[in-house]
Amino acid sequence: MGRPRTPLRREEEQAAQAAADKAGNGVALGVELQSLPGRLVWRERNQLGGRGADRSHRTLAQAAILKDAHPSLPVFVYTAFGWAFGMNDEVWPLMADPQYRDFFLQSNDSFEFTRTNCQQMHTDDKHCVGYFWNFANASAREYFINKLVRPLALAPAISGVFFDAFNYAYDIPEVRPWNKAVTNIPNCSIPATPGGPPGWGGCEVLLNGTLEVARRTAALLNAHGKLPIFANPASFARPPNRHIWLDEARLVGAMRGLRWLTYYESFRGDTPSTSLSDALPNMLRESSRGVAAMVHTYYHKDDEDPTPHLAAFMLARSDHWFYLGSTGWWDNSYRWTSMYDALNKCGAPRGPAVNHTAEHRLTRAFAGCTVTLDCSNVTACVGDIAFSSSRLRALSL
Numbered sequence: 384m385g386r387p388r389t390p391l392r393r394e395e396e397q398a399a400q401a402a403a404d405k406a407g408n409g410v411a412l413g414v415e416l417q418s419l420p421g422r423l424v425w426r427e428r429n430q431l432g433g434r435g436a437d438r439s440h441r442t443l444a445q446a447a448i449l450k451d452a453h454p455s456l457p458v459f460v461y462t463a464f465g466w467a468f469g470m471n472d473e474v475w476p477l478m479a480d481p482q483y484r485d486f487f488l489q490s491n492d493s494f495e496f497t498r499t500n501c502q503q504m505h506t507d508d509k510h511c512v513g514y515f516w517n518f519a520n521a522s523a524r525e526y527f528i529n530k531l532v533r534p535l536a537l538a539p540a541i542s543g544v545f546f547d548a549f550n551y552a553y554d555i556p557e558v559r560p561w562n563k564a565v566t567n568i569p570n571c572s573i574p575a576t577p578g579g580p581p582g583w584g585g586c587e588v589l590l591n592g593t594l595e596v597a598r599r600t601a602a603l604l605n606a607h608g609k610l611p612i613f614a615n616p617a618s619f620a621r622p623p624n625r626h627i628w629l630d631e632a633r634l635v636g637a638m639r640g641l642r643w644l645t646y647y648e649s650f651r652g653d654t655p656s657t658s659l660s661d662a663l664p665n666m667l668r669e670s671s672r673g674v675a676a677m678v679h680t681y682y683h684k685d686d687e688d689p690t691p692h693l694a695a696f697m698l699a700r701s702d703h704w705f706y707l708g709s710t711g712w713w714d715n716s717y718r719w720t721s722m723y724d725a726l727n728k729c730g731a732p733r734g735p736a737v738n739h740t741a742e743h744r745l746t747r748a749f750a751g752c753t754v755t756l757d758c759s760n761v762t763a764c765v766g767d768i769a770f771s772s773s774r775l776r777a778l779s780l
Contacts, residue, residue, distance in 0.1 A: 443541070464552055464597075467515065469511060486520060486526065487514040489565065518593050546600070549593075550617075552596070553627060554629075568588065602641055611643045619632060645677070653692065653763045675703035680709075685710060693766065694766030698756060735747070
């Protein structure tokens, strides 16, 4: 890939390798998760107040209560990756301390910030503000690993951590929540020379810092038998008109030898632009490279037919892939459907998905079914899962 692997501290590398050796031949937390409905995996997040429930000590205390009640249930906690969320006990004290100013991305008159969590949850709390980490700053990277990740790695009640907003660790100079240029990353959204056009060449320091933090985070969690889930981290193809882009090939290379999952928010298989030209091709490349994934579809209504979304998921599905379908974030947003049970009849895939390009259609054969996603209609893709009669007879015996 033309780039060296992001370096690890020696003790982190050794601990990660020891954990991988102990795990044996491909045994990972994902194997245990596969036996559970996706809704259960996320119940901890929902019970703790939804997106933004990130008061770290309270979160771990609630996780311990949940684990005591359901000892066999893998429990994941929510925290943020790209943004430094004031609801986190280790972040709030830094926000008003001038000596930590460069830990966060700055604009001309203040910090780059967001209040999206409170806005989405319709709550008001002085802690409910998010700055954005400056992972170009080595001290900020160390603080994140030691003060935010390490306590989670050592927490006995959890199986892993969901890291929201991975991409905000590197793309805020271009995303700009309030359309303010980032001023403390030279030549990144600000002119390289006075009076010149906005420069982007300096943004590489954020990408490099993000890769280092991602690898060290996974290594530390893996060393303690835990798994990170990174939300919307990267893509293999550069998004149109984007200056700052994390090539997923770089991320996969940096994470080599570690256990982690990527996470897709709001994936839908019935949208032609999503299914054939954006997320699904990326998912297919991840599947071919052995990247584990969680794919989350938000249904428009409780009784929506999940077939096109499940068909799209099945086209890419590989070991340690998980599907979540819901109408929102809460426990009552998740409903089981017989289609989830029916997919067990498909069995193992016979090979990768086949792209019938001229027909705008993809198919994939499994031992007991054939999956099709037909996007020839420009308004909506149509999914189909056809079960073989021999497979159905065998299962009925």
